[in-house]
Amino acid sequence: MSKTIFITGASKGFGKLWAEAFLKRGDKVAATSRNIDGLKDLAEQYGSNFLPIALDITNREAAVAAINGAHKHFGSLDVVINNAGYGVFGAIEEVSEQDAKDIFDANVFGTLWITQAALPIFRAQKSGHIIQLSSVLGIWTLPTLGIYNATKFAVEGMTEALASEVTDMGIKVTLIEPNGYTTDFGGTSAVQSTPIDAYDAIKSGLGAIEGLLPEDYGKPEATIPAIIKLIDDENPPLRLFLGKIGLSKTERVYEEKLKTWKAWEEVAIAAHG
Structure with a gap:
């Protein structure tokens, strides 16, 4: 049976x-993206089964309008996938105030706005599946990705609480935990912080860390x-690891x-007293 799926950050990658x-x-x-030019091929090929939506997920009103518009357009909504997000690369000391605020706006608040927009629809129909793209870096950390870690740890906590809140409403909730993949995560989508020389040695050794080795992607x-x-x-499970690294490293x-x-x-x- 076919489903109606809403997915953010759909112009590339996963x-x-x-x-x-x-x-x-x-x-x-x-499917949403800030720039929907990358979705033209799907629009041409799949016609009425595909609805591209230009969306800045950090805009709460726009997020609500996008979810409601998709629901009205298709007449149903079964799955919402919060896939949009990006990484900031830099040691904690190196990350600027603006870069830290911006990534929280996108990775955490953008996820929250889409989730909040979908919940009234799912509650009314007593069904639906919310899927958050987290990361193994929402479970454990790597140096120079600490602010990205912080956003995914926030998504983990928010989503685990959500799952317990809606379990009796017919709503399913899943966190996806990918290890590294050969997407554009570290490329044009990423923000690079202004370097401080003191962290050069840590950065030069990153390629030898489990999870960042070439064969780990x-x-x-x-x-x-x-x-x-x-x-x-x-x-569906609350958490699903994708890849061979995530679960084994998490256990250790x-x-x-x-x-x-x-x-x-x-x-x-x-200390309890």
């Missing part, structure tokens, strides 16, 4: 791949079967965290 895959199998897709096309299985599943990271927490457990309990 968004474009997934939108096209949905259309190929007969779904109806509303997945092929974006390989995610298509996973995203289709996810939206078709009657009981959390094992080390638990070890440290347990070592300080007596101090923690004594």
Whole structure:
């Protein structure tokens, strides 16, 4: 049975791949981007099944209008995928005030505005699936990506709370946790902070860190079967890792965290009073 899917950030990368895959199998897709020139090919090929929408997700009123417009256009809405976002590269000390505010506006507040816009529709129909594109970097960190980490940690907390709020309303919620993929994430989509010499040594060693090794990057096309299985599943998971690195590294990271927490457990309990 075909679905009506709303996806942000769909002019390239995962968004474009997934939108096209949905259309190929007969779904109806509303796809957003700041500049919809990158969606012209899909509009020409899929006609009435495809609705391109120019949208700045940081504009709350525009986000609400886009969701409501897609719902009115197609007469239904089944899945909302918050895919839009970008990275800021730089050590914490290097990130400018404006760059920090801008990435939170896009990655966190943009996700929030689209989510809030979709919820009344999903509540009314007692069904729907909200999918947030998070990252393994919403679960553990890498140096020089700390502000991006912070935005994805925020999306994780917001979405996990949301899932518990809407579980009895027929609304499904999923966080997608990709490891690195050969998309444009580190290219023209990224913001580079003004460097400080003190961090040169850390940056020069990044290529040897697990998760950033050349062989650690997945092929974006390989995610298509996973995203289709996810939206078709009657009981989708709250979190879905994409790629071979995420879960195995998460297990090791959390094992080390638990070890440290347990070592300080007596101090923690004594602090209870």
